[in-house]
Amino acid sequence: MKKLSIMLAAIAISGITYGAQLELKGGFEPWREGNNSYSSFDNGGSLGAELLFNAENMPFDYGIGMEWKSEFSGGDGNNVLAETKANAFPIYLTGKYGIGEDLFYLVGRAGWSIYDNSSAKDGFYGAVGIGKELGNFTLEALYETMDLSGSSNMYSGDRANLASIKFGYKFGENKRDVISREKEAAAKAEYEKQQAEIKKLEEENRLAQERQVEEQNRLAQEKALRETMLDKYSSLVVTENYETNKLESDSNNESFFKNIDNDLTAESGTLKVTSYTDNRGSEEYNQSISQQRADKVADKIKSNLTNENIEVISEGLGETNFLNDNATFEQRKANRRTEINFIAK
Template sequence: MKKISILLAALVITGVSYGAQLELKGGFEPWREGNNSSSSFDQGGSLGAELLFNAENSPFDYGIGMEWKSEFSGGENNVLAETKSNAFPVYLTGKYGIGEDLFYLVGRAGWAMYDTSESIDGFYGAVGVGKQFAHITVEALYESMDLSGSSHMYSGDRANLASIKFGYKFGENKRDVISREKEEALKAEYEKQQAEEAAKIAAENKAKEEAAALETENIAKENERTEILKKYNNVIVADGYSMDKNEPMNVNQEFLENIASDLSEESGTLTVRAYTDNTGSEAANLRISKKRADKAAEAIREGINNENIEVISEGLGETNFLTDNSTLDKRKTNRRIEVNFIAK
């Protein structure tokens, strides 16, 4: 049993060192027979363990294993019938998957040892098929053990067996790990692409919303600007001048107070025009209108304080009457200052 313990320890150490799958196995052997006679042994059972390594790019598992087979008894004319030995096969194994996990082929090759006599230790081999269900395996094997000793490799003196084995695997198959890692990587890449696409769509939607908001804001500003500019379209800012005087009776204070802020971001030309009634000579009226226009223009220019707006003055005299000059009040109405702003 000492060498069996050493082999078992070697199996465990190897598995731990290399991350192999450990499969514990148990089964029964309904048919046992010695090939050199017609005698059949009593039915028996087996317990064992395998350490399996996985090929990464093919459905092939390989590894090492060992079994304990219950005592061979009941046979005749056979060395095992005389010794009634327990058998301990130690072997290399390979398993090759067929189809999409439909079933797999099993092969074993190794050495069978017997607890009653080392002289009958000999070659051990097995072939069969198996099926895996998650971590559980079921295998049907034909097994053969040489009984001629180490000096006769696979002689005619053998024990043949048919066995059914059940196993449970511990640990993950490397192909499954690689497949899962690939699947996780693909999933992560897909989620990353989805996140990037969602972020792209969100950014596009945000840009559209910002553009729409900006357009709405620009339209509102333009409408506001249009309304403001209407206020400076031929607006009367002063009237009611006395004859030959430069001081008006009525002044549009709101105009003077708001012009600086209303036109702070504008550029263009603001024309200050002065008109008179028809009292007096045409030349005199032209001169007084020019003086009134210049004075008003200077006051407006100082109030605006915007270099982008050019303020010019025009004295137009007795032209463009708003009403006839039949009364004093009507004449004062015609004596006025009008402002007109044209934006660039």
């Protein structure tokens, strides 16, 4: 028995080291009966332990176990327990196969039964039954059979047949549960990663859309400002109210000359300077003086403009494009003017 205890302890330590589940069991045996008319046994109970390993890819557990069964009393009065009391110690291999989705499992045992009474001979031990897991707890109903005469033939010699109910508690984790949890954790992590990536892409898309809208607004604003600026430089009078026969006037649009370089800094095109006169004097003279006035304004514009992408041209159109009918002095003075038009490329 000492060697047996040492062996079981070594198996237990090895099993736990390599991830086995330890299940402690206790139960009662309301029915014990011999296989002949001479053998009858009193009811009893059992205590035991099993080391179980788990198949990873199927609902199958396997391992080794040992039980202590309370004393058997009875026999045929000759060589089976000899009317004395004996405790049985089955040592067995066990297997459990799950049926359905956590419904129940089938149990099978095969091993050897040892007795602590020399009147009983060690022999074959086997059991079959059904069980149910409730978390770490188990409940099993078994039919067991044990040789009492050393014979391994289940149908000869003296034998004890038992019906037992066993309660158990498992220590350690089922490998399938661990794998399932790891897979679930990995799947959850992958899902969270995908959701984070989706959220990141959505945020990037949102920011890209915001930037696109901002860029569109900026371009629209620039376009509106440019159109406003271009409208500003359409038929803009920059010098007016020329005195008769004078090339310059005190009525200058100084804001125009001051801001023209800044307004047209990013533009490219032609700035056309056009000068007009009233209808007094000869047509040739009016043409000549209007050209001189246009040249004067063009020179002043060039002196204020640094953008080389803008060409400044001047043209005198004399007595054309009147603003009024030249009936009065003031009307004729108003017609003597110089305008600019910007033509963008």
